[in-house]
Structures are given as structure tokens and as C-alpha cells.
Amino acid sequence: MYHSNRLRTGRHSQRGNLYLLTTTTCDRHPVFRDVVLGRSVVAEFKAAQMDRWVHSLAWVVMPDHFHWLIELGDSSLEELMRRxxxxxxxxxxxxxxxxxxxxxxxxxxxxxxxxxxxxxVARYVVANPLRAGLVDRLGDYPLWDAIWL
Structure with a gap:
């Protein structure tokens, strides 16, 4: 069981640090099987980068969660994730x-x-759809990106 209060214990945000962020949908409902809805999350990743809150290194939006590898910019982790x-x-x-x-x-x-x-770590992030059996080739999954392409 997820205990969000425990997740906050000892949390520290520092500009320029690298973080792997993960969050899930309520009850792990597979909202992002609908790619159009997943693109709403991607749009927020891009907006945060445009506003210099982060430098995105890699991300994947899975049906019920996302993983996002970032270098933190002009925000805290809490502000970023809330946004x-x-x-x-x-x-x-x-x-x-x-x-x-x-x-x-x-x-x-x-x-x-x-x-x-x-x-x-980026390879781990973007390979999630392969490990989950959603696709046979990473290129077939629409909701991922990495700067090393």
C-alpha cells in the first residue's frame, strides 16, 4: 500500500539534480490506454520544460502511471508534480x-x-512498454521520448 506521508519524509529538491519521478492514476485505472489522454500528460512535461522548471531526459506514459527522468530547474519537486x-x-x-x-x-x-x-536509467524508463508486453518494439509505443535519440 502506498503511504504518501512516508514518501514525503526526507524529500529534498535541489536545482540541477537528477530525479526519476513516478506517479500512478487513482486505483491504477488505465486512463492512458487512450493515447489522446496520455498526450495531455506529455503536454505538461513539455510545458514544464518550456518554463525552465525541468530539463526532461526521458519519459514514458504507461496506461496507469508515468516515469519521468529530469534535471530539476526553477521549481521544487513538489511544485513540479502538483503542476x-x-x-x-x-x-x-x-x-x-x-x-x-x-x-x-x-x-x-x-x-x-x-x-x-x-x-x-533512461533505457529502463523507455523500455517499460516492452517489459509490460504492450508492444514488441519500442517504436510501436506512442507515449515515450528520450534526449538520446
């Missing part, structure tokens, strides 16, 4: 003509050390 989750939920609820929570409370963040193989 992405709030704005994407609004857009998706508007498109589906629904209301209510889309995302599970909280998120998971993993701070990476500079000496870690960041490309290996």
Missing part, C-alpha cells in the same frame, strides 16, 4: 467530461548521483 498532475487532470477531465481525482496522492522520486549511468 503536472493538476493541469493534466483538468485537461483530461474536461476532455472526458468528468470530474474528480485522476492521480493517486503523492509520488515517488529517486535522486540520481551524477556518476550513475543516467542512460541506463
Amino acid at each position: 503536472v498532475k493538476t493541469n493534466s487532470a483538468r485537461a483530461i477531465n474536461r476532455r472526458r467530461r468528468t470530474s474528480g481525482s485522476l492521480w493517486q496522492t503523492g509520488y515517488h522520486d529517486l535522486a540520481l548521483r551524477r556518476e550513475e549511468d543516467v542512460r541506463a
Whole structure:
């Protein structure tokens, strides 16, 4: 069981640090099987980068969660995740003509050390659809990207 209060314990945001962020939809509902809805999350990733809140290194939007590898810019992790989750939920609820929570409370963040193989972490992120059996080739999955392409 996810305990969002425990996830906040010891959380530290530092500009320029690398983080792997993960969050899930409420009840792990596979909202993003609809690629159009998944693109609402992608739009928020891109908006955060345009506003210099992050530098996106790799991401994947899975049917019920996302993984996002970033270098933190002009925001805190809490501000960033609040923005992405709030704005994407609004857009998706508007498109589906629904209301209510889309995302599970909280998120998971993993701070990476500079000496870690960041490309290996990025490969792990973008290979999620392959490991989940959603596609046979990564190129067949529409909701992922990495700067090393």
C-alpha cells in the first residue's frame, strides 16, 4: 500500500539534480490506454520544460502511471508534480467530461548521483512498454521520448 506521508519524509529538491519521478492514476485505472489522454500528460512535461522548471531526459506514459527522468530547474519537486498532475487532470477531465481525482496522492522520486549511468536509467524508463508486453518494439509505443535519440 502506498503511504504518501512516508514518501514525503526526507524529500529534498535541489536545482540541477537528477530525479526519476513516478506517479500512478487513482486505483491504477488505465486512463492512458487512450493515447489522446496520455498526450495531455506529455503536454505538461513539455510545458514544464518550456518554463525552465525541468530539463526532461526521458519519459514514458504507461496506461496507469508515468516515469519521468529530469534535471530539476526553477521549481521544487513538489511544485513540479502538483503542476503536472493538476493541469493534466483538468485537461483530461474536461476532455472526458468528468470530474474528480485522476492521480493517486503523492509520488515517488529517486535522486540520481551524477556518476550513475543516467542512460541506463533512461533505457529502463523507455523500455517499460516492452517489459509490460504492450508492444514488441519500442517504436510501436506512442507515449515515450528520450534526449538520446
